Amino acid sequence: MKWQVRKPLAMAHELVKACVQSGDVVVDATLGNGHDALFLANCVGARGRVIGFDVQQAAVEASSARLADCEAAVDLHHCGHEKLADFAPAGLGAVMFNLGYLPNADHSVITLPATTLAALESAVELMRPRGILSVMCYPGHDGGREEANEVEAYFAALPRYGWQVVKHQHLNGPATSPFLLAAQKRAEK
Template sequence: MKLERVLPYVKTLLKSSVSPGDTVVDATAGNGHDTLFLAQLVGLTGKVYAFDVQEEAIEATRLRLGEWQECATVIQDGHEKITQYVTNEISAAVFNLGYLPGADHSIITKPNTTIQAITGCLDLLKVGGIIVLVVYHGHEGGDVERDALLDYLQTLPQSFVHVLKYEFINQQNHPPFVVAIEKMKHLT
């Protein structure tokens, strides 16, 4: 197949923006898959900051990192607080919106904190850097976050960022989609 599925497409986007030695953010560490992938991209000279509010996500991420723990800082806190921990310029950030698979489905990402986190990442993002969001919206509250997110992103000036929505439109049951935000210049 020539059209990449959602999760492989996320990796393609991240690979195109992240180099060894970079600083990056996993805003929703979850089970640590993206944190590990980012750690492998930045290498031992880079830094990954991974955030999650749930202790089980933090533990799963640390366990998954294994030998890559040296280049990752795993933080049990909300992604809206990214700028309290990260001060370096970042080349990329990744978000998986929704709930932690296999955990309490009532603990979900929320529109206000997600938008605050994206705004913080945009401030830290280098020109040419990318923020990639996987929007899972088939759960209770997911449609509210999806709509608020898309409304917010449509207000961003196109001279500042390019925003792409990548989705399969003929799939059933609220398939996730990708939003990619590429920073074109610093907002003055």
């Protein structure tokens, strides 16, 4: 199939797949049902490792079940991603965030700006050159717009000689359309 403009989440996967190498250590900062974690596991393969976080035990269990047969090493934590630096080493190939709430679960459990930004700080610190940070933002739910604005401001302030930063959103949809923010760390000279 010829290349086509994709929805933001599909674009996140496309960018991450292009940047991640077999054997990388990568992070899913918001496990949910484990779809993104499984995608990451398939990208890094048998020599790689996926580290995951979620504040809901049910999410960690669902992700663990989904990843049961994958070849990558898997290290899932029932705690907030603000603890990322306690569990992840330097040299990460990718860190993915899918913000908001878990569909078909408790919609009152949402990601929050302060903890999301704390985790982003750690992710930026631990990324390897050419590694990628992706964040799916959802401005449509209560609190989602504020969080999306704060995350976008954080991305926009990353130093331009250190990071390539992009935003991907359908501009002809509703103002609450989800969007992707992605930042790739530039190679060291």
